[in-house]
Amino acid sequence: MRRALSLAAVIVTALLLQTTVFGDVKLLGARPELMYLVTIVFAMIEGPSSGAIAGFAGGMAQDFFMNEPKGITALTLTLLGYVVGLARQYIVSPSPLLPVGLVAGGTFVGVLFNRFVAFLLGQLDTSALYVFRVAALSALYNAILTPLLYPVLRRVAEGSRSRKIVRW
Amino acid sequence: MALPSRARSTRLLVASLVAVSLVTITVDFREGEHGPLASVGRVAMAVISPLQRAVSKVTHPIGNFFSTLVRLPSIRDENERLKDEIAELKAQVSTGLADEARLHQLEALLGVEESLGPNVQTAAAQVIANGVSNFEWTITIGKGSRDGIAVDQPVLSPAGLVGHVVRVAPDSAVVQLAVDPDSSVAGRLDVSGKTGLVSGQGNQDMRMGLVDTSTEVQAGERVVTAGFRIPGVAQSLYPPGILIGTVSRVLPSEASLEKFITVSPAVDFSGLDLVLVVLTDGAG
Numbered sequence: 296m297r298r299a300l301s302l303a304a305v306i307v308t309a310l311l312l313q314t315t316v317f318g319d320v321k322l323l324g325a326r327p328e329l330m331y332l333v334t335i336v337f338a339m340i341e342g343p344s345s346g347a348i349a350g351f352a353g354g355m356a357q358d359f360f361m362n363e364p365k366g367i368t369a370l371t372l373t374l375l376g377y378v379v380g381l382a383r384q385y386i387v388s389p390s391p392l393l394p395v396g397l398v399a400g401g402t403f404v405g406v407l408f409n410r411f412v413a414f415l416l417g418q419l420d421t422s423a424l425y426v427f428r429v430a431a432l433s434a435l436y437n438a439i440l441t442p443l444l445y446p447v448l449r450r451v452a453e454g455s456r457s458r459k460i461v462r463w
Numbered sequence: 464m465a466l467p468s469r470a471r472s473t474r475l476l477v478a479s480l481v482a483v484s485l486v487t488i489t490v491d492f493r494e495g496e497h498g499p500l501a502s503v504g505r506v507a508m509a510v511i512s513p514l515q516r517a518v519s520k521v522t523h524p525i526g527n528f529f530s531t532l533v534r535l536p537s538i539r540d541e542n543e544r545l546k547d548e549i550a551e552l553k554a555q556v557s558t559g560l561a562d563e564a565r566l567h568q569l570e571a572l573l574g575v576e577e578s579l580g581p582n583v584q585t586a587a588a589q590v591i592a593n594g595v596s597n598f599e600w601t602i603t604i605g606k607g608s609r610d611g612i613a614v615d616q617p618v619l620s621p622a623g624l625v626g627h628v629v630r631v632a633p634d635s636a637v638v639q640l641a642v643d644p645d646s647s648v649a650g651r652l653d654v655s656g657k658t659g660l661v662s663g664q665g666n667q668d669m670r671m672g673l674v675d676t677s678t679e680v681q682a683g684e685r686v687v688t689a690g691f692r693i694p695g696v697a698q699s700l701y702p703p704g705i706l707i708g709t710v711s712r713v714l715p716s717e718a719s720l721e722k723f724i725t726v727s728p729a730v731d732f733s734g735l736d737l738v739l740v741v742l743t744d745g746a747g
Contacts, residue, residue, distance in 0.1 A: 310511060310595065314603070315519040318593025319733070324666050326597050344473040351480040355487070359507040360595045362629060362639070365500050366487030373480040377473070410598070416492065420644035421598055421665055429597045 301455040302337075305448065306353045309333050310360065322439075325432035328402055330357050332437045334372045335401040336448045338380035339394060346376030363418050371409040375401055398441045403434035496614075496630075505632045508603075512635035515592040516605055523590075523736070568737045571621035575739055579702060584742040586610055590735045591635065600643035600665060602626075602735060607634045615700055617741045623706035623729030624648065624688060625738050636740075640732055641707065642669060649699050650707050650726070652678070653685040661686060661707055661726055668711050671724040678722060684710045686726050702741060 309329040317326045330353040338346025350372030358365040379401050386393065410426045413419045419426070491500045528549065569587065576585045586606055594601035606612050608631045618625040618638045626646060630637040639646055642663040650661040650671055659674035671686060690703025706729045714723040 307511070307514070311514055311518050314592040314595050315515055316522045319523065319525075328597070342473075344476050347473070347477045347480055351484065354484075356507070357595055358487075359504040360511075362599055362601070362637075362645070364488045364492040365504070366484045366489075366491060369487065370481060370484035373477060373484060377477045406597075413598075416488070419598075425665060426598075433597060 298455045301451050302349055302352060305333055305451055306330070306356050309353065310356060313357075314360070322432055322436045325429050325436060327436035327440055328406060328433045329437075329440075330354065330368070330372060331375065331402045331405050331433075332398055332440060332444060333448065334376045335379050335398050336394065336441075336445055337452060338376040338378075339383050339397060340449055340452045341380070342384070343377045343380030346380035347373050348376070350374070350376030363413060364416060367409060367412050367416070367418075370412060371405055374408070375405045394445050395438050395441045399434045399438035402437045403430050406430035406433060504630070508630065508632035508635055508637070512591060512603065512605070512607075512632060515603060515635075516589075519591050565737070568621070572737060572739045575619055575621055579741065582743075583702070584611075586612065586740045586742055588612075588636075588738055588740055590738060598665075600640040600646075600663065600732070601629070602638050602640065602732075602738075604636050604638055604738060604740070605634070606740070607632045607636050609633050611742050612636045612740055613742075617701045617705075619705055619739045619741065620730050620735060620737070622731070623708065624701065625730055625732075625735065627700050628740065638738070641730075642666075642728055642732060648701060648707060649689040649691055650686045651689040651703075652680060652710075653687060654681070655679055658689045658691075659721075659724070664725075668725040668727045669708065671710075671726050672721055674722045674724055676719065676722055680710055680713045680722060680724055682710050682713060686710060 309332075313326065313329045317329070333353055334346060334350040337349040341349075351369050354369035354372035355366070358368045361368070379397060383397070407426065407430050410419055410430075487500065491498060494500065572587050576583070579585065588604040588606040588610075590602050591605040592603040602625075604612075604618075612628060612631055614628050614631055616628045618627060624641050626638050626640040626643070628636050629639045640663070641648055641661070642665060644663050644665055646663040648661045649658060651658045652674070655678050657674055657678045659671045661669050661671045663669055674680070686707045686709065688699070688701040688703055688705040688707060690699045690701055690705075692698045708726040708728040708730075710724055711727040712723075712725040
């Protein structure tokens with residue numbers, strides 16, 4: 296329950312920031328993709344199943360604010376959360392830059408996948424060049440935001456774990 | 464044995480979430496704006512729009528300030544004007560002169576409203592949020608069905624055509640901008656009077672298609688809405704004579720059946736604050 300509430304709070308906050316502040320403050324014409332960032336960070340910290348759940352919930356929430364068939368972002372982020380969560384288990388790098396790299400790579404691949412699904416549904420009405428450009432720019436923007444948002448999200452994720460302290 | 468079964472349950476979870484997503488896509492694709500999912504979307508809009516209103520009230524002036532700063536180096540000619548603007552924005556932020564700017568905007572909107580004619584009903588609305596995606600060009604305005612806003616109503620600003628309403632909640636509405644690739648507007652070239660279809664191209668200039676190759680077109684020519692009306696058959700969404708933009712490029716295309724014309728939009732879509740929604744066109 297506690298986890299569901301904090302996940303909901305994170306998703307609503309991400310949607311709000313995405314549509315207000317980051318609608319105005321763009322990087323070379325591109326917004327960040329905050330919901331991708333949230334999904335990837337949750338998947339890194341909590342593993343593949345929590346990553347998939349966070350991605351599904353966040354993606355579905357975002358879908359309801361778009362004019363495309365709902366579910367495309369949910370599908371993208373479910374898979375993204377699962378894959379990043381799985382990949383994290385096999386990476387042993389202690390580098391503090393690991394989250395930044397995973398967020399950048401994950402966002403780039405995720406946006407391309409999302410647009411590919413939209414293309415299959417006949418919903419892609421921008422050029423492939425624009426898709427690549429935006430995927431790269433939003434990945435870069437997300438990477439820049441990661442050092443700021445990662446500690447916050449980690450605190451939320453860890454704070455919402457059930458607090459059964461076993462003493463012996 | 465604990466680990467494999469956990470991995471199996473994770474895979475099952477992911478498979479079911481993917482299945483739910485695919486079902487949602489299919490249902491929404493078939494039902495469109497009339498299905499149950501669209502009503503859930505309206506509820507979501509109704510829930511989040513008060514929050515968007517509150518947040519953008521605080522962040523919009525700051526965001527505008529930053530986006531003005533970012534554009535500064537690329538526009539040498541406008542350097543001076545932008546400096547003035549920044550000074551003005553700074554002053555507005557610090558001394559609360561925003562009210563006066565609001566008054567000027569409202570006066571400009573009043574001018575637009577009067578130019579539409581006496582029978583046209585309009586509503587001025589505040590922009591409370593931008594679109595959520597990099598692949599859609601929309602804004603959310605702070606008025607909805609309670610104020611008489613309905614789908615397909617045209618939206619204008621003092622500078623020209625903004626777009627049209629695509630989704631409505633009780634207290635907010637989503638406006639698809641004229642630069643959205645899904646948007647097409649019947650446009651008329653100011654000098655020759657020839658009509659064509661102006662389609663959005665996202666961040667690039669709009670394209671004007673279906674213009675005959677024999678038409679004389681000059682860069683800098685104004686393009687306005689055609690606002691056609693065939694009584695009882697079809698009617699354009701937009702009132703006639705609203706400025707869409709100016710012709711930015713004309714490419715000679717001898718072999719093609721239509722001229723290649725790009726149109727630079729009259730409205731600065733990144734800085735929209737107050738817009739005017741046309742509720743009725745006075746016809747009927």
